[in-house]
Amino acid sequence: MPEGVALVTGASTGIGRHLVEGLAARGMAVAGLARNGDRLRTAMDEVAAATGRRALAVATDVTDRASVEEAVGVVREELGPIALLVNNAGLIDEFEVPVWEADPDQWWDVVSSHIRGAQLTIRTVLPWMVLRNSGRVVNIASGMGTRGVPDYSAYSVAKTGLMRLTESLVAALEGSDVRAFDVAPGVVDTPMTRSMRMWEGFTDWTPPERIVELIAAIAAGELDQWSGRMLRAGADDLDTLRAVTPEDAARQLRLRPYGDTDPLA
Template sequence: MPAGPLDGHIALVTGASTGIGRRLAHALAARGAAVAGLARGAERLDAAMAEIGDATGSPAIAVAADVADPAAVDAAVARVVDELGPVDLLVNNAGLIDAAEVPVWAADRDQWWAVVESHIRGPQLLISAVVPAMVERGRGRVVDLASGMGTRAVPEYSAYSVGKAGQIRLTEALAASLAGTGVYAFNIAPGLVQTEMTGAMPKWRDHTEWTAPEHVVDLVCAAAEGRLDGWSGRFLRAGVDFAGALPELPVDSAARQLRLRSWGPDDPVA
């Protein structure tokens, strides 16, 4: 079998039992990476990773854990390192969605917070468990699955909107902290991919223009392979941005980052 572009790499993908996470785990394994899939539900995750390993011939292990549980995350990462080796690529994909399309005040308080936590605390815990070893080795990449809903207020999905905005800012802060270390971090939004999650959202009931999953795979794999390092800390959108068509470096230092827009040239916060 010819060598793949990610031969020798160890990838950890959260939310890997279904949807985009499963597709990414399969694509990374097909490119030669040894893949650890992480999700809460052990049974479905075990089946997914077994199928990925059989189909690709790459090592693929299932590690059941809740990304919002610090002890579970630390134990999961320790197991991945023990069985596969130090993580070269972390893909933060796991996350919840609002249970109902209602305004903030009408949402279930605990479920609302669980959604926000899954998109901010989860990635932060994985980052704290994985990135120090990347920095020590002088190489590694973190891909956070972002969303356009994090760049604007979405009142009917306020928890998801807030969580994704926080996650985007977290990636920006991470990338800035990593400058000069050889480790890079990216916000990659998949757009609207037809999955179990989007299919259950009333907002998209009649939607027909879905993003092809292959576009998400191509962009994430390009980041994993080091072809997008100039875009570290920035927002990329699958199906709109393509690795081969992006300039090597953004012209504007604040391009594709969350920023407060001024009301005009005399705005004192501009």
């Protein structure tokens, strides 16, 4: 079972809300960050009532450096050292249009919510993990980060960048017992997903419990050999992941050579 304190961004609704309750139910103290303070406090009060665990709400804009630094300070003071950081917060393209038709400010807000948000939390939380030589970071990835998506270009770019951030982080942490992972949650029935035209009529939802159990296994140190790589909730089998050690660039973003004579092969 995972132990210690989990910090989850975007915790007031959707996947983040499922994560804080699921991790608390497994014994972790949980801190939730989100911009909407009222909705966040309601969510965390519900988690505490349902699980009997400590659930702390800290209203935070993850794209604001001072806000993140203050929030992490509150979490450390109230709950103790952070053992698990889950970067879940992030926006989606407001309109399903090609990049040249997208509102440029909203487009960049989407990218910033995922990339700047994760970079700021990592910048604030990781030094303490490195000091303790213990900790796990999960960046919530997406299959849309592995390919170009014409109507969700900002989200696709953001998730691709997040995967690169994870890999860079792992390279910098080599030799330590601090690990980082990409977890793609599949298609979960959330308000955000329901708002996307591409999922109209979709019914084969990924159960939120599959995401929780995967991240709980990461927090417990059961999947360390997958650090720096993408795992997919609802598709990957936990027993298989525990038994497999990936090689080369498996589950990482790479160029595919056009043939044996490709100079970039």
